[in-house]
Amino acid sequence: MAILELDRLTVACNRGDILSGLTFSIEEGETAVIIGESGSGKSMTARAVLGILPDGMQASGAVRFRGESVFHMPASRRRSYLGRDAGIVFQDSSGTFNPIRTIGQHFTELFSVHFGLKGKEAHRRALYWIGRAGITDPARVVSAFPHELSGGMRQRIQIALAASLEPELLIADEPTTALDLNIQAAILGLLKDWKNETGGTLLLITHDLGVAREMADRILVMDSGRLAEEGPARQIFTVPRSRAAMRLADDWRTVGLAPPAEKPGTPLPLLDASGLSMSYRTGGLFRKREVQALDKVSLSIGSGEIVGLIGESGGGKSTLARLLTGIESPQTGTISWHGASNFPEAVQWVHQDSAASFNPGWTAGRLVAEGLEYRGTGRTERERTARRLLSEVGLPPEAAHQYPAELSGGMNQRLALARTIAVSAELVVLDEPFASLDMSTQAKMIRLLRSLCDREGTAFLFITHDIRAAFALCSRIYVIRQGRIEDSGSPEELAASENSYTKRLLEHVPGRGVDLCSHQGGAL
Incomplete structure (x- = not known):
């Protein structure tokens, strides 16, 4: 029996249709997964199902929950529908919480509105659900x-919070994006436990085919606001029929491919770090403690080489990036530079949130040319170079006149790369550059970085928690844990590593049945 039905659902704004003629149903008790590139309409579909479309959006067609029209529910019925019948887990958890209310107050407010519970009983129930979330100190x-x-x-x-209201349908919109692999595994495990214990229906939205492969009974593929294909998970992965599904499968294989064979010979040394240690003092005025961020870390990067650094949040990855880019100096240890230009000017850092490093009032063309302007390059030459570099990183000519806010996340990452190339960087430190990018954009970025490495001879330090991307891109990878290098080697060597921490990281890769080192990208 279908618990949710969409019948020719169309959502439009003054610029045109965002969703167009969506028709599908979700059976009671199944896990349905919506996949697609960024901008394909996945999150807007979730909002339409809940009846919480943004201002300025008009919906037509029908959304029915157990045969009842969501769009025609009176206000009182809508309140019970949101939460008791259908719950939502958003990608950006910060939007769920009121920053001036405690976690307990968020629970007790829900229990008061939906169950009439207050006081000690509401507090006891909040502690119970926090514990159910796998948190050891509720x-x-x-x-x-x-x-x-x-x-x-x-x-x-x-x-x-969503599960505590015991909904029949739980919608999870990109719940694992930008999280460490061990946390991703915990989140997916929590969703599985909810479904197994309650028999509820799960609608999961993701761009990660590994997550889809692990979770889905049935998959719906969206493309440009339309349903391109739907079917059992095995069918979508083995014999996709639509171009959109085939494209996603190709991008999945690209992110899962081992890097091309190394060039003959050993690369010339570019940077050697030996015994780097760094600690910070944290806490209040009277309760300070020292945190050892890095403990005798050593690594090397060759000219024109792509080296990976993987590990969990808090492992010391970003602290090491600040040392290697000269933003901070190590308390102990040395950094030896063998490049043609001076250190640290020849090292550039592309931050996870690249747009935050841009002047929002400058166009992309001016941002690329900024370093050249500081070096005294004439305006005509700066503009010509900016246009050439934007083209080299795959941005259209009109992007030179656009502002960062008008570009997508992937386009801003490409813009940041063009800016580093403009100043002839010999080493680029990429700090979680793929964290919020969909699989298709990740695949494009991998192809771009390989091309820049081959064409310009640029070396990259690729810092990430995404092991699949590191295996696809890097010739050598270091594994860092709690400020220490735990393991290192080629993708093939790490895949066969007996190190317990490396093995645990690999076990948490979603859809881990895929052979990470196969040049075929594994069987989908």
Whole structure:
């Protein structure tokens, strides 16, 4: 029996249709997964199902929950539908929480509105659900404010908030994006437990085919606001029929491919770091403690080489990036530079949130030419170089006149790369550059970085928690844990590593049945 039905659903704004003629149903008790590139309409579909479209959007067609029209529910019925019948887990957990209310207050407010529970009973129930989310110290978390929790803990709490109302349908919109692999595994495990224990229906939205492969009974492929294909998970992965599904499968294989064979000979040394240590003092005025961020870390990068650094949040990856780019100096240890230009000017850093490093009032063309302007290059030459570099990173000519806010996340990452090339960087440190990019954009970025490495001879340090991307891109990979290098080697060597931490990271890769080192990308 179908619990949810969409019949020719169309959502439009003044610029045209965002969703067009969506028709599908979800059976009671199944896990349906919507996949597609960014901008394909996945999240807008979720909002339409809940009846919470943004201002300025008009919907036509029908959305029915157990035969009842969502669009025609009176206000009182809509309140019970949202939460009790259908729950939502958003990609950005910060939007769920009121920053001036504790985690416990978020739970007790829900219980008061939907169950009429107050006082000790509501508090007891909040502790129960926080514990169910896999959090070991619910008594501390219940009194904490959202900003005092990590992103992974907030995401777990968000799932617990939605599950605590015992909905029949739970919608999870990109719940694992930008999270460490171990936290991703915990989140997916939590969703599985909810479904197994309640018999509820799960609608999962993701761009990660590994997550889809692990979770789905049935898959719906979206493309440009339309349903391109739907069917059992095995069918979509083995014999996709639509171009959109085939394209996603190709991008999945690209992200899963081992890097091309290394060039003959050993690359010339570019940077050698030996025994780097760094600690910070944290805490209040009277309760300070010292945190060892890095402990005797050593690594090397060759000229024109792509080297990976993988590990969990808090492992020391970003601290090491600040040292290698000269932003901070190590307390102990040395960095030896063998490049043609001076250190650290020849090293550039592309941050995870590249747009945050841009002047929002400057066009892309001016941002690319900024370094050349500081070096005294004439305006005509700067503009010509900017146009050439934007083209080299795959941006259209009109992008030179656009502002960062008008570009997608993937386009801003390409813009950041063009800016580093403009100043002839010999080493580019990429800090979680794929964290919020969909699979298709990741595949394009991998092809671009390989091309820049071959064409320009640029070396890259690729910092990530995404093991699949590191295996696809890097010739050598270092594994960091709690400020220490735990393991290192080629993708093939790490795949066969007996190191317990490396093995645990590999076990948490979604859809881990795929052979990470196969040049065929594994069987889908």
